[in-house]
Amino acid sequence: xNSPTITPLxxxxxxxxxxxxxxxxxxxxxxxxxPDLALLVSDxxxxxxxxxxxxKIKAAxxxxxxxxxxxxxxxxxxxxxxxGSANACTGDAGxxxxxxxxxxxxxxxGLPAQSALVMSTGVIxxxxxxxxxxxxxxxxxxxxGPTPAAALLAARAIMTTDTYPxxxxxxxxxxDGHSFSIGGMAKGSGMIHPDMATMLGVLTTDAAVAPxxxxxxxxxVADRSFHCISVDGDTSTNDxxxxxxxxxxxxxxxxxxxxxxxxxxxxxxxxxxxxxARDVVRDGEGATRLVTIHVRGAADDxxxxxxxxxxxxxxxxxxxxxxxxxxxxxxxxxLGYSNTPLDPQRLVLWFGGIKVFAHGVxxxxxxxxxxxxxxxxxxxxxxxxxxxxxxxxxxTCDFSYQYVKINAEYRT
Amino acid sequence: xNSPTITPLxxxxxxxxxxxxxxxxxxxxxxxxxPDLALLVSDxxxxxxxxxxxxKIKAAxxxxxxxxxxxxxxxxxxxxxxxGSANACTGDAGxxxxxxxxxxxxxxxGLPAQSALVMSTGVIxxxxxxxxxxxxxxxxxxxxGPTPAAALLAARAIMTTDTYPxxxxxxxxxxDGHSFSIGGMAKGSGMIHPDMATMLGVLTTDAAVAPxxxxxxxxxVADRSFHCISVDGDTSTNDxxxxxxxxxxxxxxxxxxxxxxxxxxxxxxxxxxxxxARDVVRDGEGATRLVTIHVRGAADDxxxxxxxxxxxxxxxxxxxxxxxxxxxxxxxxxLGYSNTPLDPQRLVLWFGGIKVFAHGVxxxxxxxxxxxxxxxxxxxxxxxxxxxxxxxxxxTCDFSYQYVKINAEYRT
Numbered sequence: 166x167n168s169p170t171i172t173p174l175x176x177x178x179x180x181x182x183x184x185x186x187x188x189x190x191x192x193x194x195x196x197x198x199x200p201d202l203a204l205l206v207s208d209x210x211x212x213x214x215x216x217x218x219x220x221k222i223k224a225a226x227x228x229x230x231x232x233x234x235x236x237x238x239x240x241x242x243x244x245x246x247x248x249g250s251a252n253a254c255t256g257d258a259g260x261x262x263x264x265x266x267x268x269x270x271x272x273x274x275g276l277p278a279q280s281a282l283v284m285s286t287g288v289i290x291x292x293x294x295x296x297x298x299x300x301x302x303x304x305x306x307x308x309x310g311p312t313p314a315a316a317l318l319a320a321r322a323i324m325t326t327d328t329y330p331x332x333x334x335x336x337x338x339x340x341d342g343h344s345f346s347i348g349g350m351a352k353g354s355g356m357i358h359p360d361m362a363t364m365l366g367v368l369t370t371d372a373a374v375a376p377x378x379x380x381x382x383x384x385x386v387a388d389r390s391f392h393c394i395s396v397d398g399d400t401s402t403n404d405x406x407x408x409x410x411x412x413x414x415x416x417x418x419x420x421x422x423x424x425x426x427x428x429x430x431x432x433x434x435x436x437x438x439x440x441x442a443r444d445v446v447r448d449g450e451g452a453t454r455l456v457t458i459h460v461r462g463a464a465d466d467x468x469x470x471x472x473x474x475x476x477x478x479x480x481x482x483x484x485x486x487x488x489x490x491x492x493x494x495x496x497x498x499x500l501g502y503s504n505t506p507l508d509p510q511r512l513v514l515w516f517g518g519i520k521v522f523a524h525g526v527x528x529x530x531x532x533x534x535x536x537x538x539x540x541x542x543x544x545x546x547x548x549x550x551x552x553x554x555x556x557x558x559x560x561t562c563d564f565s566y567q568y569v570k571i572n573a574e575y576r577t
Numbered sequence: 578x579n580s581p582t583i584t585p586l587x588x589x590x591x592x593x594x595x596x597x598x599x600x601x602x603x604x605x606x607x608x609x610x611x612p613d614l615a616l617l618v619s620d621x622x623x624x625x626x627x628x629x630x631x632x633k634i635k636a637a638x639x640x641x642x643x644x645x646x647x648x649x650x651x652x653x654x655x656x657x658x659x660x661g662s663a664n665a666c667t668g669d670a671g672x673x674x675x676x677x678x679x680x681x682x683x684x685x686x687g688l689p690a691q692s693a694l695v696m697s698t699g700v701i702x703x704x705x706x707x708x709x710x711x712x713x714x715x716x717x718x719x720x721x722g723p724t725p726a727a728a729l730l731a732a733r734a735i736m737t738t739d740t741y742p743x744x745x746x747x748x749x750x751x752x753d754g755h756s757f758s759i760g761g762m763a764k765g766s767g768m769i770h771p772d773m774a775t776m777l778g779v780l781t782t783d784a785a786v787a788p789x790x791x792x793x794x795x796x797x798v799a800d801r802s803f804h805c806i807s808v809d810g811d812t813s814t815n816d817x818x819x820x821x822x823x824x825x826x827x828x829x830x831x832x833x834x835x836x837x838x839x840x841x842x843x844x845x846x847x848x849x850x851x852x853x854a855r856d857v858v859r860d861g862e863g864a865t866r867l868v869t870i871h872v873r874g875a876a877d878d879x880x881x882x883x884x885x886x887x888x889x890x891x892x893x894x895x896x897x898x899x900x901x902x903x904x905x906x907x908x909x910x911x912l913g914y915s916n917t918p919l920d921p922q923r924l925v926l927w928f929g930g931i932k933v934f935a936h937g938v939x940x941x942x943x944x945x946x947x948x949x950x951x952x953x954x955x956x957x958x959x960x961x962x963x964x965x966x967x968x969x970x971x972x973t974c975d976f977s978y979q980y981v982k983i984n985a986e987y988r989t
Contacts, residue, residue, distance in 0.1 A: 254921065402909075497666055572897060
């Protein structure tokens, strides 16, 4: 049999694959007394692929990283991530600051020029604190380690309003006896909407993967994970999802996706990226519930995704979910304005498995039972549009007082 | 000179034009002790035009009214509006209920068949309480009146979570000495987003207007009023904007818009519709501020409207406005993902007249002064995209704890 075996590596993250070291340190960039600068280093040059925000206003790190990924996608050695400053809307000076801190990483670690990437998250318009970061880079370089604890420190250092660090890792064992690992970390937790968000995500692997294959794999995986989540519908200036593959697991390189090894890579990356994406939503600003929305019976998968995301971003649906109110009318309403084919006579809707609406009219369901099913940390809404074979699954969170509080007072 | 004179009629509403009577009564449909059923009647047959929601799920009253407006657009005599039930997702029975209450209006008042329209607002999925409404119609018919007080009762009766009734009226005096009046009422205050909302609006006039001219005028006016507002981005199942013209002011009928009388009609309708639309936003669920967003310098007017509406619907912008936080980064970010042409180097942004961002970078402005300017009941944001001549003005409100509270507990 050809299927790979995917084994979760509990408590592990970006250093789970061979040949990776990381650290997170408190650098005093914004948050006192907690890590806010992360450094990730590969023992050897690795291939890299990245997806960046579709926002027309792009943070400086994106403008800095993009040309490097164009010219040196097989020669990446390190990644520096800071919290506290988004380094967006900072003009040419912001991009120059990226170059300065990237060069500090390269010189401190003795790496080739243009082998370090940078990422930033935090407040828009705030420039990098370059001297502090340069000092911090030296400290970080001295504390790099391959341990799960080091990976966890890095995952902590990239947090902004996140309430917990997000990391996962899996081992992928192939039928031919070879194996490799994939680790990942991510941060949310506002400006979260597909086409990335103030979402930073990093996937590492010790598989050997050709750059163009890694890019295709990353896009496939993002379309089934980070592109399927929404916290508030705002697509940020900084969203970045990066994949790095250093080949240290041995075994032949993966040169095409449509192969047993390519499929194993996709499955492994999905096994890390999906729980990371769900965690970003679960830890969405002010969220009290993780809500999974399944749409089936749509005209096609694209329509299913659009219908599901419209429900996922409706402020009225999300506030009703905060109140655990089985207010199916708001879900039907959102499906109705989602700009996808819809026939109310064919629509069937379930809240947590309770059928609440079918064929144009509400059903006589047990409101108390439905309320109790919605008053949980994880909630599922199912919609069958009855039109075709399109399906989609997306994740969102509820909309609480706390979301408003966090975002009314973010800078104060 | 050709310009008409537009004079506000303080305290007046839908009965300000000649030949209109109205009333609002407490019918016990949902809200105890306050009006929840409104009746509006013209002394003579009038022309009618309506715009309905673009939501694919349409309330029963829309399915009932649309064919009547197709066949009898010059023979309308009455309008019945109920609060408490949206009569949406109620299937064929919901449409039959509309027919029953419309016929009760026609029979009670001795009007021709199919001369009464209906509108509903309230909770989706709740059917009309037909027997109570039939009884209420008799009571309402007995209390109809042409006074401002009667109009105010009607404006009160259509409220749901609105905190105050919304009505305006103007007199339009033409250069040729003729005059006519226009009155209007509207209700919000959730599910408010262009292409209508759980928004009901009614404009009455005693001008004589051909049906197709009235329809074109209504679309022009809606594009500059109710289509330029957002409370929560949700487009409801019930949105309806209705214009009724009974010709009782005398004077020649308006048979084309591109004429002095046509222009006067547009100006008069705008003078009523714009303050109604602004009131809907000002009274948006949980709103503490009315926010006007002007965009200029866009590639064209459509792009300007889209850019402005994207800012107007950003949860992050709206929560920052609740906190009176001059967080220009979120406005820039929203412009960036608005899917309109944007060059950050050409963008200039003002909060309440204070320039905060220009040519790709933030300016060194007085944060305290900006905070004070934003901490007002009315706030203005200006953006110049620097690309072309497109302009747009839209209105939104801030996003408060109270919005979440109202919508988490709406049905409980």
